[in-house]
Amino acid sequence: xxxxxxxxxxxxxxxxxxxxxxxxxxxxLHEVTNPVAxxxxxxxxxxxxxxxxxxxxxxxxxxxxxxxxxxxxxYRGIGESTGSFEQMTFEDWSQDVLLxxxxxxxxxPHVPLFLHGLGLGAVLAGRAFDEGIGEGLLLxxxxxxxxxALRATLMRWVGLEQIFKFGDDRKSASDYIRSxxxxxxxxxxxxxxPVSLWQRSxxxxxxxxxxxxxxAAQAYTRPVRIVKLTRDAAPLxxxxxxxxxxxxxxxxxxxxxxEWILSAASKSGKGVACA
Amino acid sequence: xxxxxxxxxxxxxxxxGVRLQGTYHRPADHAFPLPGSDPIANRPGVLFLNSLxxxxxASGDSAVRWADxxxxxxxxxxxxxxxxxxxxxGDASTDLLDSINAGRFEAVTAAAMHELATRFALPGMxxxxxCAGSVSALYAGASSPDCKxxxxxxxxxxxxQAKRSPFRERLSDWARRSSLGTLLSNLYDRVRNLRLSLQGxxxxxxxxxQLLNRWKQVTATxxxxxxxxxxxxxxxxxxxxxxxxxxxxxxxxxxxxxxxVSAEFVEGADHSFANREGRAAVQRHIAAWLVSHFPLPGPxxxxxxxxxxxxxxxxxxxxxxxxxxxxxxxxxEGR
Numbered sequence: 001x002x003x004x005x006x007x008x009x010x011x012x013x014x015x016x017x018x019x020x021x022x023x024x025x026x027x028x029l030h031e032v033t034n035p036v037a038x039x040x041x042x043x044x045x046x047x048x049x050x051x052x053x054x055x056x057x058x059x060x061x062x063x064x065x066x067x068x069x070x071x072x073x074x075y076r077g078i079g080e081s082t083g084s085f086e087q088m089t090f091e092d093w094s095q096d097v098l099l100x101x102x103x104x105x106x107x108x109p110h111v112p113l114f115l116h117g118l119g120l121g122a123v124l125a126g127r128a129f130d131e132g133i134g135e136g137l138l139l140x141x142x143x144x145x146x147x148x149a150l151r152a153t154l155m156r157w158v159g160l161e162q163i164f165k166f167g168d169d170r171k172s173a174s175d176y177i178r179s180x181x182x183x184x185x186x187x188x189x190x191x192x193x194p195v196s197l198w199q200r201s202x203x204x205x206x207x208x209x210x211x212x213x214x215x216a217a218q219a220y221t222r223p224v225r226i227v228k229l230t231r232d233a234a235p236l237x238x239x240x241x242x243x244x245x246x247x248x249x250x251x252x253x254x255x256x257x258x259e260w261i262l263s264a265a266s267k268s269g270k271g272v273a274c275a
Numbered sequence: 276x277x278x279x280x281x282x283x284x285x286x287x288x289x290x291x292g293v294r295l296q297g298t299y300h301r302p303a304d305h306a307f308p309l310p311g312s313d314p315i316a317n318r319p320g321v322l323f324l325n326s327l328x329x330x331x332x333a334s335g336d337s338a339v340r341w342a343d344x345x346x347x348x349x350x351x352x353x354x355x356x357x358x359x360x361x362x363x364x365g366d367a368s369t370d371l372l373d374s375i376n377a378g379r380f381e382a383v384t385a386a387a388m389h390e391l392a393t394r395f396a397l398p399g400m401x402x403x404x405x406c407a408g409s410v411s412a413l414y415a416g417a418s419s420p421d422c423k424x425x426x427x428x429x430x431x432x433x434x435x436q437a438k439r440s441p442f443r444e445r446l447s448d449w450a451r452r453s454s455l456g457t458l459l460s461n462l463y464d465r466v467r468n469l470r471l472s473l474q475g476x477x478x479x480x481x482x483x484x485q486l487l488n489r490w491k492q493v494t495a496t497x498x499x500x501x502x503x504x505x506x507x508x509x510x511x512x513x514x515x516x517x518x519x520x521x522x523x524x525x526x527x528x529x530x531x532x533x534x535x536v537s538a539e540f541v542e543g544a545d546h547s548f549a550n551r552e553g554r555a556a557v558q559r560h561i562a563a564w565l566v567s568h569f570p571l572p573g574p575x576x577x578x579x580x581x582x583x584x585x586x587x588x589x590x591x592x593x594x595x596x597x598x599x600x601x602x603x604x605x606x607x608e609g610r
Binding site: 015018079080187247 | 276277278279280281283285296298328329330332333334335336337339360361362367368369371447448451452547549550551554
């Protein structure tokens with residue numbers, strides 16, 4: 001059973017829970033009739049999910065409006081998904097990508113599947129793509145490894161926290177990093193980061209072939225697009241003001257990426273039914 | 276894909292023609308001690324609203340935990356995304372904060388409450404709002420007969436400055452990190468305090484008079500209200516920063532002695548209440564308040580130190596840890 005959100009023309013959004021080992025992932029399928037492509041969205045990490053939720057949902061809706069079916073979801077232990085965040089590993093989150101991409105692909109195997117990730121999601125998407133999943137890959141601001149994604153999240157949180165602290169009460173990002181490296185878990189914006197998460201993040205890396213589009217072109221026959229987002233893309237990137245910047249117009253970002261997906265889908269070699 | 280797992284069920288509402296996405300947290304089975312008794316008769320539901328533009332899980336997924344906790348106590352809990360927010364349909368206003376302060380979500384919240392009360396055969400709803408969510412809760416509470424109580428976390432009753440200039444941001448940042456800046460900031464506070472003392476007990480010019488009127492309306496009906504207040508910026512205990520008007524004292528006085536307003540200060544919480552002290556304190560306070568104002572029949576009426584968190588959750592909320600930050604662009608600034 002699925003929960004239909006709304007229907008706009010041929011687009012309807014269905015929220016549901018997807019069962020994985022020991023937990024359920026919250027998913028929203030932006031379902032379209034006869035899609036020209038499918039995209040699995042892998043969003044930002046932990047507290048970044050909340051900051052970037054509105055532009056991320058609007059991106060999904062933009063894709064769906066262009067006849068691209070989209071599945072977005074919450075990582076295990078985060079947001080509406082169940083599971084204990086403290087017990088999650090990067091391998092768990094990787095496993096979720098494999099399961100969801102298989103589910104999405106099986107909806108109609110003749111339609112090309114694209115993976116799209118932002119921040120930590122880009123690392124997850126890149127690794128899945130490297131394993132042969134998907135007909136195309138779109139990365140927004142991919143970090144070299146998960147540790148960079150954690151640091152970016154930490155930096156944003158520290159920056160915000162400092163707004164509310166004066167003088168000696170202000171702790172720097174290096175204070176927090178020192179603390180977790182000395183074995184104390186960190187509470188970052190309501191999420192407790194276990195020490196093991198930090199330690200393992202250094203080795204959970206983006207495949208080296210995805211360091212640049214040029215390298216990717218040599219390593220893969222499938223299309224790859226890598227976009228480094230600037231501060232203009234806040235709150236998808238660091239910066240911005242909640243309640244203001246998450247409501248601004250992101251058409252300048254959506255349009256070229258949408259065009260790229262449509263173009264790559266048409267060249268994918270997979271038949272596009274009724275497109 | 277499933278639409279229901281454990282005690283959670285995904286729901287959609289059609290408040291005022293806009294499709295709203297939400298999550299229903301079913302009350303625990305142990306809350307129905309009497310065979311054949313109506314499981315949810317005489318117990319209101321608790322409706323959680325978005326805090327500004329955050330999705331319905333709230334900072335650190337606190338709302339998910341609190342809703343699970345409320346359900347474990349025996350009260351149906353609902354979290355919804357208001358129009359244009361989270362997974363709901365509709366467009367969010369680009370002047371979201373201003374529009375919320377003017378009551379933008381009053382009608383849709385009231386409609387959602389009515390729809391939930393009807394669909395789940397509830398006698399009414401308690402609205403739970405945090406920061407800007409508490410403003411929407413108050414507007415809706417004053418206008419809807421379905422509202423049976425309010426839980427307001429860090430409510431504010433002024434009209435915040437929409438957005439600070441980059442220069443002002445840099446100046447504030449400098450004041451926070453340098454000794455001289457802190458000194459000047461303290462001096463600035465003293466000057467503001469002098470100005471404040473000259474105006475007597477009247478609220479400042481930037482008070483949200485429309486909201487204060489709603490407050491008067493709603494407290495006059497003796498609706499039970501729980502106010503939870505976290506320490507503010509440069510605050511000393513429950514008192515606001517020097518030079519800032521004490522709105523909490525003001526609205527408690529405004530409510531009068533016959534009102535049923537409980538104001539509690541939550542030491543150790545941050546504005547988001549997402550840190551462990553904040554989360555735990557919210558649970559303690561809402562449990563005591565719900566049981567006091569909306570007692571349940573049978574043994575479940577006891578607050579049994581319920582520690583229900585998220586499915587599979589193992590963390591305890593009793594440890595002292597670092598605080599999490601407030602939301603960016605905190606609406607509390609500029610009082």
